[in-house]
Each structure stands twice: as C-alpha cells, then as structure tokens.
Amino acid sequence: MSEKLKVAIVQDSPAPLAVAQGMEKVVAKTREAIEMGARVIAFGEAFLGGYPAWLDHVPAVSLWDHPGTKELHALLLAQAIRGDDPRFAQLQWAVDIAGVAVSTGGYERIRNSLYSTQFLFRPKAPVLRHRKLMLSPSERLFLGSGDGSTLEVHQAPWGGLGQLASDEHWMPLARAAMHHAGEAVHVAAWPTVHDISMLASAHYAYEGRTFVLAAGTVQDKAEMIAGYEAAGGDGSARKLLDRLPEGQLQHGRSAIIAPDGVVLAQAGEGAEILLAEIDLGEIPRGLATMDADGQHARPDVFELRIDRRTRTGIVDVREDDSGSKAA
Template structure:
C-alpha cells in the first residue's frame, strides 16, 4: 500500500479485537478433535502501532502513558511497544554513517533505566493495572543500548534486557549487551513473558535459549517495516520478511507472539533526512500483528500509515495443545546429540 503524502491519523486508535477460541467449529484445534478452551486461562493483550515522538524524551513519555491508558480502557492486561519506541528508531543511520548533531541529540533524549521518566512509566503501568513491555533507547552514562523493559502490573521493573548485538548500521551509535541481557523471560501477572528486538529473531541460539524458558507470551519489537519493493533490497528487512520471522518464532516456541512496529511520517523523514535512505525513506511502516502459538495470525491489519492498537483475547491452553504436537526443548529434542552452552556472566570493563 502506497501512502505518500498521507497524514498519520494520530487521534484514531483503532481497536481490532480477536478472540482465539479452540471450541469453534472452524478452529484448527476443533478439527483435530481437541477439547474446548478453559476460560480461566484467558489473557487480553494489546500491541501498539504508532509514530514515536522523535528525539523528544518528555513527549515520548507523554505518548507512552496515553497509550497505556487507552489500552487499559480497551480491557488490555498487557501492552507491547516497538523497538526504540522511546525516543524513536534512529532511521538516519541507514541514510548516512555519520551525523554527529542528530547523534548528540539522540543521546540527550534517550532514557535512563533508573531515571524519573522510567519511574513515571512504571507508575502509569501500576495505575492502570497493566503489564508493559517497552522498547527504548537506553542511555547508560551516555552509551546507548537498544533495550527492552518488562514492567509488571504493580509497576515493578522485572527485567531490563539489551539487544545482544546491534544490527549493521545500528553499531554506529549502539553498544552490545553482556550476560545480563539473557534475562529475557520473566513471570508476570499475566503469565511468562519474554522479549527480543528486531533481527534477534534471526539468532538461532538466542531464540533456543528463550524457548528453554517456556514463554507463554513473546513480544517481538521492530522498527517501521515497509513492504518489499524489488531485488535491490533484502526481503528479510521488509514488512513481509520481518513478519515471517515473528510468525516462525510463534511456531517454534509454541508461544503467542506480539509483533510490535512503529510508523514514520513525512515529519519524521524530514527531521532525520532519510529521503534517500536504504529504509524508512517513505511514510508508513506499520505492520503490527498478533500470532497464535501455531503461527496463525489473530488480528486484522491496521493500514501501514495509521496509528492504532490491536487487541486479542488469548487462551493460554492453546499453548498446551500446540506443545502436545511439538516442543523443541522437550519431547521433540535430542539433547544427547545437540545442546546449547550459555555464559550469563556480566563482563566488566574494570575488575
């Protein structure tokens, strides 16, 4: 879908509601003769598709809290945000390798994990009884990391993880994580929740490590994703390629996957001067979706230039039904032949 010249409808919060119900006659689970769902195991989740407040930390916090409030009104118990939602994905890195002015501004507007801005989001989560998985550019003593925070519905910060390896041009401004980044799956009020960013969903060993921690709900955080155009670009960087990675993650993990993307407008393109960039050079990029543990897409798309919130009510027993067929860290594995070694130690610069 082309959307050149269109304005993003920032006030229109679309509610796309889906109920995954294994008891319906047309359900793939029902066709297999599997019993109906247990309604005690339902969780209502939401995924944002919105434009960040580019290079504006305080504006980003305001918009984050507004979306938490809106999702709570929609009955959501968990809300997922995209990669670098705060303070927006630095799209200019794909247009030119060096821009010290924008990089300096980006550092100033990136969020500290222990700062007042994070505390405000935690309080908003608690006030709205919302579990939040937040993608943000983390400022740690003026070194930046692509980070994700998992905040429980009481406002407690349960996990702070960093992308283990910044992708390609991201390395011009972001650092790499250490062993503490492997704390990526935690118990929340709504179940076991985990998260990865963008092309971490291409990392087989990292994915398998998360699978071993038995996620029920996984947040796949992505930047704006545009439709594939031609052979001059990588299909794996497109909307279609990234969705395939999130969908594959759902199939392999037997977890629900919340595929969260942001969007970029003409204003964002102009601000970061990305008109001639390899990616994010045209308006759009919205591709948010929710996948079931067998890979089914559970939501209807929001147009890629429009802001909105996707909702789905999940039956966590669907995970058990899928795992009865395949469990790559259980009955469908061969640890006597193949296994994964992990080093969780945090490597310090000075010892």
C-alpha cells in the first residue's frame, strides 16, 4: 500500500531582523511551493527575523553591556511575533485555501522575553507553536528556553506532523516524546544543515521511522545589513555587523530524508525550493525492523515523564475561600 505526498523545503534568505518583510517572503514562497504541488512546506530555523549570525562570528557581542548587542536585541523585541499576530493573516489565508501545512521558524515575544519558536500553520486551525527547549551557548545570551507545553504534534489527515529545531535533535528524551506522538513527517529546522546536522536528521528519520525535512537557510552579510536598515536600526549596531565576514554566512544544504535514513533530495548552498514526493506507505514497512516507541521501547525497563505545564515564572498564592492563606 502506498500513499504519496509532495513535500517541499524553501531554502532561501530571510529578511534579517525585519519580521514583516520576512513574512511577506514566506507568503510568496509558500504560494510558489503550492503551485509546485507541495502539501507540506518547511522553512529553516529563525526564518522570521533571521538567525543571529553575529553571535557566531563577532566574539565581542558577549561582552557585558555591549551597545551593538543591546540595539539588536531591542530591534528583535520590537519586530518579534506576539500572540495572534495580525501579520499571520495572509499566510493563514493561503494555508486555509490550499489545505497545506507550513512550518517556519521565527522570534516570538512573551512579555519582555524572546523565544526561538517554530510556527506550524495548519488549515483552519490555530497556529501550533514549538518553543525551542535546548539553546546553543551563544543563543542563551538573549533567548528564553521553552517548556513542555509546546511539545506537540499536528494530526493531519495523512498522519502526524511535528517540528524541532537544531540542537533539540540531540536530546534523546525529546526525540522519544516526538516518536511517541506518531510523526509521519518531521521538520528539522537548522540555520545550515552541516554534516553533523545531516547525521542528526538521518538518525532521527531512521529511529522514528519518519520522513524528515531538514530545512536550512541561506544568508550573507549584505542581506544582514539590509535587514538591519529595514528594521529601523539607528546605527549603534552597524559597526558590529560590519565586522561579520564578507560573503555568505549560512549555506543551506537542506535535505529530504526517508524513514530508512536515505537522502531523497538535497539542496546546494543557494536559494531553491527542494521538492520530493514521499510514500507514506514506507513507514509501516519500516516499523517491522525498528519501532522505537513500541517493540524496541522496553517500557518495563524505561519510562519517560513529560511535564506539559506552561511555566510562566511566577505563581500567585492568594487567600482561599475560607479566608485562610494558601500554603
């Protein structure tokens, strides 16, 4: 038995720091992928806002009270996605009309904190958010860590669709939680799909018996500076961005991987839409030899506990109905 599904990765350059312009690009590229027949469309990590390349290339940004870092942080706070952001409307409309699913990374603001979030747009349903659980050392300078409340999988008519970002693919228990949710397709979002990222993505596909869309981005120094200016930068961070290496900073290399770990399609280092037709019938056949959530799980020996409560950082303790203080 086979069930064919066309999937696509949009490997392109974001509009760094300028989220509104980035959303316009997501809409345009989504429509292009839809015209190519794609039913699932994936963008790379932090596409809405751009990956903070200055963290990897300019050591001075980690210095306490660095003026350039402070300005870039303020710009991202001002530009970030908030709640049911009105900038979502056009993309949601396209998703509703075409009946597709679109995953894109971006910056989300909750109160005064920034989170790296994967946004999954679904037909006629609320956007499913996943806030990154595991940050790289440099990302911890300005991003908050997500909690278990956003570790969810969308159940599409053809099967489960989940999403994680970069280093989360090296978290064994996060992988176990997602495998348990029953993914047929998984979006693995990366800034660049390096060799080690490809290894993690292929391992995830084989272990979870799922198709993996390892989605990377492309970005160069000139685009970073153009995005900074479009976002309203006032100049204090320009010297920081000028210190970035010339040329390309992120190199794409996206891939679509089958449940047996075989690469079905792989992109180069430039902008392109990577398309493949997958056969969901491969999943049950593969489960005969690897079922990490079933016959290979050994629940009599191992048990995973997931805390799905939302962690707001504050607990209000008030008087109870009897007038006594709550403990």
